[in-house]
Amino acid sequence: MFLQQLINGITIGSTYALVAIGYSMVFGVLELINFANGAVYMLGGYLTLMLYTGLVGNFGLSFALGILLTGAIGYCIDRFGLRRLRAKKVPKITGLITTLGISTIIENAVRIFFGSETKPYPNRIDFGQITLGGVTISSSQMIILLVSVFLMTITSLMVYRTKMGKAMLAISQSQEASLLMGINVNAIISLTFIISSALAAIAGTMVGMYYQNIDASMGFSVGMKTLASAVLGGVGVLPGAMVGGVLMGVFETLGASYISSGYRDAISFAILIIVILFKPSGLFGRKQITKV
Amino acid sequence: MSEVLKVVDVTQRFGGLVALAGIHLYIKPGEIVGIIGPNGAGKTTLFNVITGIYHPTEGKVYLEGADITSYKTHQIAKAGFARTFQNIRLFGKLSVMDNVIAGMHTCRKTNLLDAILHTKRRRREGREAQEKAESLLKLMDLWEDRHSLASALPYGHQRRLEIARALATEPKLLLLDEPAAGMNEQETLELREMVLQLKKMGLTILLIEHDMKFVMNICERIYVLNHGELIAQGTPKQVSQDQAVIEAYLGEEE
Amino acid sequence: MNKIFEFCARNTWKLLGTLLVLLAVFPFVFTSSYILRIAITVLMFIVLSLSLNLLIGYLGQMSMGHAAFWGIGAYTAAILSTKLNVSSLGTFLAAMLVAGVFGLLLGLPVLKLKGYYLTVVTLGFCEIIRLVELNWMDLTRGSLGIAGIPPLNFFGKAFKSSRSVYFIALLLVIFTVYLVHSIINSRIGLAIMAIRDDDVAAASIGIHVFVYKVMVFIIAGMLAGLAGAFYAHYISFIDPSGFTTGQSMELVILAIFGGLGSIPGAILGATILTVLPETMRALMEYRGMIYGIIIVVMMLVKPDGLLGRVNFKYIRQRLSAEKAKKQEGKSHE
Numbered sequence: 001m002f003l004q005q006l007i008n009g010i011t012i013g014s015t016y017a018l019v020a021i022g023y024s025m026v027f028g029v030l031e032l033i034n035f036a037n038g039a040v041y042m043l044g045g046y047l048t049l050m051l052y053t054g055l056v057g058n059f060g061l062s063f064a065l066g067i068l069l070t071g072a073i074g075y076c077i078d079r080f081g082l083r084r085l086r087a088k089k090v091p092k093i094t095g096l097i098t099t100l101g102i103s104t105i106i107e108n109a110v111r112i113f114f115g116s117e118t119k120p121y122p123n124r125i126d127f128g129q130i131t132l133g134g135v136t137i138s139s140s141q142m143i144i145l146l147v148s149v150f151l152m153t154i155t156s157l158m159v160y161r162t163k164m165g166k167a168m169l170a171i172s173q174s175q176e177a178s179l180l181m182g183i184n185v186n187a188i189i190s191l192t193f194i195i196s197s198a199l200a201a202i203a204g205t206m207v208g209m210y211y212q213n214i215d216a217s218m219g220f221s222v223g224m225k226t227l228a229s230a231v232l233g234g235v236g237v238l239p240g241a242m243v244g245g246v247l248m249g250v251f252e253t254l255g256a257s258y259i260s261s262g263y264r265d266a267i268s269f270a271i272l273i274i275v276i277l278f279k280p281s282g283l284f285g286r287k288q289i290t291k292v
Numbered sequence: 293m294s295e296v297l298k299v300v301d302v303t304q305r306f307g308g309l310v311a312l313a314g315i316h317l318y319i320k321p322g323e324i325v326g327i328i329g330p331n332g333a334g335k336t337t338l339f340n341v342i343t344g345i346y347h348p349t350e351g352k353v354y355l356e357g358a359d360i361t362s363y364k365t366h367q368i369a370k371a372g373f374a375r376t377f378q379n380i381r382l383f384g385k386l387s388v389m390d391n392v393i394a395g396m397h398t399c400r401k402t403n404l405l406d407a408i409l410h411t412k413r414r415r416r417e418g419r420e421a422q423e424k425a426e427s428l429l430k431l432m433d434l435w436e437d438r439h440s441l442a443s444a445l446p447y448g449h450q451r452r453l454e455i456a457r458a459l460a461t462e463p464k465l466l467l468l469d470e471p472a473a474g475m476n477e478q479e480t481l482e483l484r485e486m487v488l489q490l491k492k493m494g495l496t497i498l499l500i501e502h503d504m505k506f507v508m509n510i511c512e513r514i515y516v517l518n519h520g521e522l523i524a525q526g527t528p529k530q531v532s533q534d535q536a537v538i539e540a541y542l543g544e545e546e
Numbered sequence: 547m548n549k550i551f552e553f554c555a556r557n558t559w560k561l562l563g564t565l566l567v568l569l570a571v572f573p574f575v576f577t578s579s580y581i582l583r584i585a586i587t588v589l590m591f592i593v594l595s596l597s598l599n600l601l602i603g604y605l606g607q608m609s610m611g612h613a614a615f616w617g618i619g620a621y622t623a624a625i626l627s628t629k630l631n632v633s634s635l636g637t638f639l640a641a642m643l644v645a646g647v648f649g650l651l652l653g654l655p656v657l658k659l660k661g662y663y664l665t666v667v668t669l670g671f672c673e674i675i676r677l678v679e680l681n682w683m684d685l686t687r688g689s690l691g692i693a694g695i696p697p698l699n700f701f702g703k704a705f706k707s708s709r710s711v712y713f714i715a716l717l718l719v720i721f722t723v724y725l726v727h728s729i730i731n732s733r734i735g736l737a738i739m740a741i742r743d744d745d746v747a748a749a750s751i752g753i754h755v756f757v758y759k760v761m762v763f764i765i766a767g768m769l770a771g772l773a774g775a776f777y778a779h780y781i782s783f784i785d786p787s788g789f790t791t792g793q794s795m796e797l798v799i800l801a802i803f804g805g806l807g808s809i810p811g812a813i814l815g816a817t818i819l820t821v822l823p824e825t826m827r828a829l830m831e832y833r834g835m836i837y838g839i840i841i842v843v844m845m846l847v848k849p850d851g852l853l854g855r856v857n858f859k860y861i862r863q864r865l866s867a868e869k870a871k872k873q874e875g876k877s878h879e
Contacts, residue, residue, distance in 0.1 A: 027662075035795075081842060081846070084846055085846065093608060093802075094849040097798070097799065098841070098842055098845040100798075100799065101838045101839070101840075101841030102842060103838075104835070104837060104838030105838035105839060108835035108838060109835055111834070112831055220792060224669060224670075224791060227669075231663065260681065262680065263677055263681055266673065266674045266681075269670035269673050270670075270674060272667075272670050273671070276663050276666070277655050277656075277667075280663055343750060345749075345750075365746075365749035366749045366750075369749070369750055369751055374751065377746075377747065381744045381746060381750075383739065383747065384744075385739065385743055385807070385857075386739055386740070386743065387860050389863075390736060390739075394736040394748075394751065395751045397736070397737055397751055397752050398751070398752035400733050402733040403734070404734055406732070407729050407734050408725060418732075421733075438867075439860055439867055441860070457751060458750075458751070460751070461751050461752055
């Protein structure tokens with residue numbers, strides 16, 4: 001029973017991790033909480049579904065197009081919203097409110113085009129299940145785990161091992177200095193948004209398949225949870241976001257089965273609050289010295 | 293007479309980094325004392341230790357004989373140390389006048405109830421604050437700017453406003469962190485006059501400054517820091533002829 | 547635009563008087579219950595917007611849990627009046643007290659946190675409070691909500707008509723404006739705004755940063771609780787779906803839209819963003835989307851909100867100084 005719940009928790013947690021990476025990457029570069037990330041996650045799921053049922057008919061192709069489209073929307077969020085703000089050097093809170101507004105726009109647009117009711121979602125990764133010592137693992141769970149681990153590895157390598165990652169780090173230190181060093185600041189930031197949106201779209205689609213349904217409000221609640229995961233791990237630190245996401249999934253699954261399903265989300269938030277209070281920099285973040 | 297400030301054997305470590313090592317320092321009432329040293333010598337760190345922003349790893353800080361080492365910043369301000377900051381820290385969205393009145397926080401007693409009920413105390417203290425702010429602003433030559441936002445002031449004026457705000461706390465010791473930084477010659481000259489004026493009023497001043505002419509002209513005694521250590525102290529003349537000091541400065545220019 | 551602001555600054559008292567007269571006459575001119583309902587909603591959101599403005603605009607702490615205090619106030623009033631028959635004066639005071647205590651409980655641990663950590667914790671707090679409201683069946687009846695909350699009654703007299711409720715809401719607004727204005731323009735207010743602009747510098751002039759932060763959290767919580775109690779009695783039915791994190795965010799938008807750190811701004815923001823969606827009833831379906839677009843455009847065009855950069859006190863001071871100077875010049879001639 002415990003082991004079973006643990007595996008269920010890790011599965012859903014690994015999708016949280018993918019979304020949490022998005023929060024963490026954008027925060028790492030811009031020191032901005034991108035509140036639209038949750039809505040983008042939900043939108044990614046819907047776009048794949050729309051392409052599949054409405055236009056393409058082939059799920060794999062729809063999935064790929066859905067990821068691309070969502071990535072493009074991530075680009076637009078930065079290009080037509082946040083970049084203009086950066087140029088004006090407005091306080092950070094303005095960017096935060098803008099992403100809140102964008103999140104509202106996306107959620108309501110989805111409601112208008114697809115309706116507010118829960119929609120059934122085809123599961124194209126269901127090839128049966130295996131049972132090992134009383135623990136059942138479905139093919140969906142295995143695929144979700146594998147895909148998530150693969151994507152996390154790729155993203156980590158990109159951020160920590162490539163020139164692009166170095167450029168991101170440089171921008172987070174100083175945008176002006178990075179510009180002087182010949183880094184194309186806007187391009188790197190756009191790329192950050194594209195990657196985080198694409199990851200969110202993949203997570204959204206996989207969760208849609210896993211639960212076999214999707215609804216417009218899931219962006220908000222998962223957005224909150226994944227943001228919490230990113231903070232739990234230490235905002236701006238990618239491994240932190242990954243571990244935070246998985247932990248969040250495990251906590252809420254265990255909490256729901258052993259304590260109370262009604263308080264599922266409350267448990268994860270309570271843990272988050274406790275972690276922040278005792279270790280404000282998150283599990284993996286570094287403590288900062290106040291400079292005066 | 294007892295020292296306004298006495299720093300005894302203060303060491304400050306950040307992880308493995310030793311920012312200050314065994315610093316001793318004192319100031320007597322009415323003195324103007326300077327701290328000089330190359331960049332990264334630990335001057336501002338020392339200010340931060342004295343004003344409670346950092347708590348030293350070892351050593352003690354005394355204010356008129358009382359141990360204030362463990363005090364928090366706001367308690368130290370109340371006890372009588374006021375400071376300015378190297379990278380100006382004003383209340384940008386408040387007017388010049390309000391910046392100074394905010395500085396009188398510890399001298400006023402209006403509490404929440406007074407504020408809500410508009411009591412006599414609130415009105416009296418409000419009037420007194422206006423008058424006191426007027427004299428401070430005139431002293432620092434900021435009266436014309438009184439209704440501008442602090443963030444809209446030119447640089448030199450911002451530095452003076454920081455001093456005015458610190459003075460509003462009625463300090464026993466004024467700590468100035470590079471007051472002349474970024475000022476042109478004319479402004480520096482005016483600042484010097486103002487500081488001397490403050491000394492005449494009986495204030496005790498400890499200042500960090502890179503402008504050697506300014507320091508040498510104004511300070512009675514000087515401490516020299518390098519790499520977190522005190523390498524020399526004495527009158528401006530003694531310090532400027534000190535071999536260790538010359539080496540520290542020449543070494544930096546290489 | 548500047549001329550208008552100067553005019554307002556010069557004639558503050560006259561304008562305020564006129565506004566009050568208009569507000570007093572309003573329910574006699576517009577008697578339709580629909581319009582009065584909008585007006586009452588606007589007034590309640592003004593209280594919420596002002597209280598949140600204390601936190602975000604004056605103290606500079608980005609709280610995303612304000613709906614929780616609103617909900618706590620509403621539930622306190624609903625439970626006390628349905629189960630114990632407490633009169634509205636009692637429920638109002640109790641709602642303020644309970645919400646204030648929660649403000650303290652949240653504030654004590656949270657206010658040492660910086661920036662987005664505080665934002666995330668307040669967000670989590672709001673979710674937890676909502677989930678408690680949703681799951682504590684014995685006390686709150688969960689998602690069924692509490693129905694049949696008695697209308698406002700003071701000193702044995704029930705206030706049922708829209709007009710009388712309107713005047714009570716107006717009194718609450720006047721009380722809140724007076725309170726916020728009194729605090730902000732005092733020594734306490736200067737300390738609060740000093741913390742907002744630079745907490746290190748504030749501590750360096752002797753301001754006990756933590757105490758003032760907690761104080762503002764409590765006051766803001768109490769005012770939101772008061773609005774909640776009013777809401778419960780007015781609407782007579784509450785359930786947890788009204789006090790979500792999403793609602794908290796809308797409150798934040800309300801406060802920012804009008805202009806942070808400005809009382810007229812908070813009032814204007816609450817008014818416009820409550821009335822505007824009502825005028826778009828025909829476009830019901832598109833309301834949320836238009837709301838989002840307004841916010842994004844607003845941030846791009848006027849990021850400080852409508853009145854965020856306008857400080858009438860400073861304009862007034864500047865004008866009177868200019869006037870004094872002119873007179874001095876004349877007397878010298």
